[in-house]
Amino acid sequence: MSDNDNQPPSPIYRDAAGHEALPLTLDPSDDAVTEFVDTVNALGVDGRWLVGGLTDFLRRQKRSGGPGMTAEERKFVIESGAMTEAELVASERSVARGSLEKSAGELWLRTYQETWSANTAAQFLGWTQKEVLVAAEEQRIYGIPVRGRLRFPRWQFSLGSPGKLIPHLETVLPVLTE
Structure with missing residues (x-):
């Protein structure tokens, strides 16, 4: 040894x-x-x-x-001018x-x-957290489960819309979530 x-x-x-x-x-x-x-x-x-x-x-x-790439693929990438040999090596190292x-x-x-917690969504909407969670279950608002909690994408909320939700959200959500 x-x-x-x-x-x-x-x-x-x-x-x-x-x-x-x-x-x-x-x-x-x-x-x-x-x-x-x-x-x-x-x-x-x-x-x-x-x-x-x-x-x-x-x-x-x-x-x-x-x-990774075959020798033929590497040759093609370099000869096509898409990348130099050095750029290809750097890219492979990065990956x-x-x-x-x-x-x-x-x-x-x-x-x-770009998401809110149930608490933040409830405050924005003037609802309780329970109302937010029920609305998500009924697909009236969109919630994404992360580690056992729902997060609510901000794109669905709108200060300028009635109810502070984008118009026709309830109609679109069942299609989006299929």
């Missing part, structure tokens, strides 16, 4: 193409995790619920695990690091930001 056998693994590894890349695992004590927790806490929201919802979303993401999953997570967070 050599001295290197007792050393922790190097933080640098080689991807399938032989390029140096960062490790794929994240340590709970990593500065990025601490920064994430601090950022969520600074939002002043139910952080456990928000992180749980994001975790559930990310857990549903499926990596293709495929081999390997999780750029697609990161983008999907960012979209989930933006979508979350």
Whole structure:
């Protein structure tokens, strides 16, 4: 056994193409995790619920695990002028690091930001939370379940409309939710 056998693994590894890349695992004590927790806490929201919802979303993401482009496909992309070899390598590295999953997570967070809690929707509409939840069950307003709670997309609310909901929402919702 050599001295290197007792050393922790190097933080640098080689991807399938032989390029140096960062490790794929994240340590709970990593500065990025601490920064994430601090950022969520600074939002002043139910952080456990928000992180749980994001975790559930990310857990549903499926990596293709495929081999990537064939040599012929790579050649075509480069020869077509769509990307240079360097751009293609950078793109492959980015995807390997999780750029697609990161983008999907960012979209989930933006979508979350465009929703209201039952309490906020109730305050806006002048209803009780129970009335909001019943209206969602009856498809008079639209609610999205996230970690056992409904979130209400803001697009359906309108200060300038009677009842503060966009006109004909009840007619459209059954079609949208099929």
